[in-house]
Amino acid sequence: MDQLDVALADAEIAGYWTDRVDRPTPREPLAGADRADLVVVGGGFTGLWAAILAKQRRPDTDVLLLEAHRLGHGGSGQNGGFVSESLTHGLAHGAWLWPAEIGRLVELGRENLRAIEKFVRDEGIEADFRLCGKTSVATEPHEVGELSDEAELYREHGMTARFLGAGGVRAEVHSPTYRAGLRLPDAGGLVDPARLLWGLAEAAQRLGVRSHEGTAVRGLRRRGAEVRVATPQGTVRAGGVVLATNAFPAPLRSIRRYVLPIWDYALVTEPLSAQQWDSLGWRDRQGVTDSANRFHYYRPTPDGRILWGGYDAVYYFGGRTGSGLARHDAAHRQLARNFFRTFPQLEGLRFTHRWGGPIDSTTRSTPLFGCTRGIAYAVGYTGLGVAASRFGAQTALDLLWQRDTERTRLSMVRQQPMPFPPEPLRWPLVQFTRRALARADADRGRRGRWLRFLDRHGIGLGS
Template sequence: MTNWYGPAARDRSASAAQARAQRAIADAAPAIFWTDRPDRPQPRSRLTGARSADLVVIGGGFTGLWAAILAKQDNPAADVVVLEARSIGFGASGRNGGFVSDSLTHGLAHGLSQWPDELETLVRLGRENVAAIAGTVRQFDIDAGLRLCGKTTVAVAAHQVAELAALAELHRSYGDDATLLDGDQVRADVASPTYLGGVRLRGSGGLVDPARLAWGLARAAEALGVTIHEDTRVTGFDRSRGGVVVRTGDGRISCHRVVIGTNAYPPPLRRLRHWILPVYDYVLVTERLTDAQRMELRWPEAQGVTDAGNQFHYYRLTDDNHILFGGFDAVYRFGNRVDEALDQRDATHRLLAQHFADTFPQLDGVRFTHRWGGAIDSTTRFTPMFGITRDRRIAYAVGYTGLGVAASRFGAQVALDLLAGRETERTRLRMVRRRPVPFPPEPLRYPVVELTRRALAAADARDGRRGPWLRLLDRFGVGFNS
């Protein structure tokens, strides 16, 4: 008689789950859901020839677009030019989950561990930043589905329940509307058998369609008088008597100041590569749910959800009832490699499909229509790095570690403050004045990152207990996370 309860049975069960996951992703287009639309903007022209400007912004993602808008709002007479190597929102800005976080510190607990004396100020500035984003969306009538609905963090392992209780108390101590939910309560809100508890945050961030936000910000910038060139890769800088000459493949711009917002992509300042780690994150999007499937989920407020592990998932409903499901794997390639060939990874997409089936078994048979990946930019402290160089002519804000949808506006403000020589509440922050610890160079970088990834996974498997390597990293304020 066959033993259905031994290792062979577990192998058969795992094999069947993998086969179901493969079928679920079999027809998924290798394309980004947000940008796979017939109404996406027409390409803008490439820069050719020589011209001049007051400010050149390198990168047409959120950091660059916010820098251009804020610079023009500060000085409407300024000649501002944005240079984008591909198209607006091509990088992380157009392919993320659309989570709008008011945290500037990669979460409240992390901020407390890094900058306890400044956290109250950082919390306030983060809230003001999100309010300003909402104000800009209203001012320019940007149809990006922005909803400040907060989010829910769920416990999917027993040790995470106590951790979330402490997190809820921490949020309440800083004035957040945080409700601790037991298992029955969180499952009554979003129907997943994997949930053991949760924290519901309201009035603290929310969701947006990231591509439509990027496209809308580009239109707003142009309405203010900003010039945007796509398909224009910056190849380097030259000094000039009046400032900086920005070189591109087919042109050059003489300008007074430059803001760099390239983030995970290779920066035109090579020195930044010591501090920035490009990490690949992967995402699936389901077919549109039927009304019956939507009702089975409950999820009345359609807030974003993340789970509380070191290797965590993030997921959300779109406005038209698809589910976006991503995260867990965070994959670094040797040598800081960023390449379109890495945007697809069968093993990770199949694993995400399996995890989706575990999270929502009532949606058995739902298939995925889109699958993609992309690089996000991390620093050793998980928060952005700011700086200025080349005779105070070039400023940068890079390293948002997955929370750049909102924090990029703050980063753009800091970069402009630095260029203007303004001492502000922002530039006085230790988070701004002090750089994170750099990553080690290759060939050491890759094994250190892999060691850290394995240690994080092991901590999840050991009820959250962090081993000696993670404790050492904690001591020095460095680590690795998705």
Template sequence: MTDSSLRDAAPEVFWTSRFTPEISDPVPDRATADLVVVGGGFTGLWAAVQAKQDDPDADVLLLEARHAGYGASGRNGGFLSESLTHGHGHGIARWPGEFPRLVELGRRNLAEIAKTVADHGIEADLRLVGKTTFALAPHHLGELAGLAALHERLGDRVTLLDADAARADVRSATYLGGLRIHDSGGLVDPAALVNGLTGLAERLGVRRFDRSPVLGIRRDGGGLVLRTRSGSVRAGKVLIATNAFPAPLRRIRPWVLPVYDHVLVTEPLSASQWASIGWEERQGLTDNGNQFHYYRPTADGRILWGGYDAIYHFGGRVDASYEQRDATHQLLARQFFATFPQLEGVRFTHRWGGVIDSTSRFTPIFGTAHGGRVAYAVGYTGLGVASSRFGARVALDLLRDEPSELTRLAMVRRRGIPFPPEPVRWPVVALTRHQMIRADANGGRRGAWLRLLDRFGVGFDS
């Protein structure tokens, strides 16, 4: 079944396969700008848009190594999360004192995204439909019950599902229960959102140049000089939004772990096939394992199915050849049909992978360099579709002369622990991944290694 279902799957991203991106010229030599944003994904686009909204007269220049949305921004699952802390459980454990404020900021951030999309007519299939997390093992039930109680204390509308209710909602015999979060978060077409933000940035006056990787940054008098393949660019200030890709500011690299995540998309399902699985509200779905799946419908009636494996390559290498991994795509296909055996015979039309910027604390890190003239926000660990806007706002605030409400947050001021250098990094990541798989198979009981990482707020995730 697996081989036949994947036989015709194109090795390309479903979201971006439906149109050809408009790729601009490289930046000319000796260009100048008040602010240069490095990276044309969600963080960079939101930074450029907000910078122009803050000061319409500012000269903002956006540099991208390939084209807007080439990286994770154009190839993710399209889940919008209100959480800025990789989930409420992680947030309250790591930042208990300011957690209520972080929840409020996350809600405001998502509301501002929805408002921007509506106000500017961005057609990105944005739907604030919440999500459901399913229990696949008995120990997940207690975890979801605790999470439900936390969401209720925060004012979220949630429903804790027993096995019958979970299977009545989405018909899979693998579900032992679930947690339906009705109003928090939703879904979006990520590539369409990239296109919409790119158009908005240009209408606001942002100058955008593709095929312009930044190779280095140095101070020069009262400003900065960025070295690109086509020449130098002079800037008053720089905002780095390279995320999983090697940053031109080398001090960022030890904090970011690039891991590869993989995805499948089915052909459009027939009405009878959809009826066989229910899923009437068409919300986003995940399961509750350490290694988890995420899945969702598309606007044209397909199912996107991804996650589970998080593959790190020695040396933190980022290479397009890693985007196709037969073993992982075959594993995902087997797991898909184990979840929905009633869909036997459905074929996958697209398969791809992408690199995610993970940090040891699961959330972005922020900082400055070159006397405060450079700021960065990197490391969203798979939840950057919405929180990248918040990260961009923080980085812009860091470039100002005065502290703000956001730059005073402990989440912004502290960065956690960097990953060790190679050759230590690879075996540490491999050990952690092995122990996570073992914990999932052992009733959720975390061994000594994972407990040690928990003590220091350190982990590995996608």
């Protein structure tokens, strides 16, 4: 076996964060027909925040949360654990889409992150929540200037940004591939996403939220002042519904054309020795991302491992989201190859977990918000939803309860992204775009005709 085969030989096909003996026991499925003032569909971050915020705003509201699998089955339990202050898939992206509102969007994002930090502290949720910022690195010459420009943009918006040359960034994290870096100490941080999710579920239960796992929602139908929520166990009569299905097919079919389930893959190493950590530096233990179109994200875990993910975004014909797609040998081998290229001093290290999961992407890489006939939704975080999901839940409740707020007046909320084309056109266009992104990375960042066309129309393919 070659080095990659050895490194991956014993890796379980399982998400690292939820593969724990102390994972909470499953909640019982819905027992039959029921009624609630508010039904939340989806047991990830958006759904749990919606349930919690609804009870905080209106304590007498009877809130029922329904999850088709286990809480955190989707992206909320399988992500990299990066918490970002950005609501717009990054500062530069938000400034490009909504230049007139970006200042307020930045502040709203900071307020949102501070509120999460306070809630975690007040509720005693032990989830290794650390606002340690992040570092972006350039691994190709053309990315160096882009990072320098990004540093200036962060400073314009009142955030600390330290641009580092090759020597400076390699002193922080030792990799021979780094050509420059951007240290952003105020830009979010890290969390154990599964423990955060389980802590939110316990907090919701203390507030009186009723939750059922193993309860899929098959359809929604408006009947008078109620929404009928169809499940295999029976119909739930709801005063209103919040959809938090994200990458998975929503029971409201009209929003499916806006959400593209893009699969992202990740690895986690065995624990590193003290000598191996010394060979890396990495004193702040912050998260790191590189600057390519096909970018990596990586971070230390609380028990001394490295989580390494990203690079390619994979779409399956028809938008499949089945759990069998979590195994992708070619993607995992490529990730392992890139890991050892970045950190050659860790040769011989092995991986214990490898997995994949769908990310809810939109054409503009920011969420879709809306409300129709008593059904509100916030979906499409495109990989930056760990923190932004709370803002999404707030906004969905505002729309459902017809509250005119600063959130509902934002262009990001009022304007819908362009829908994706239907199959069979969707799959070849996504593959064509993926190849165009790879070509741009190989050609010093030069975006070809197709990518420039998408840029002009505010369309992207992100993860």
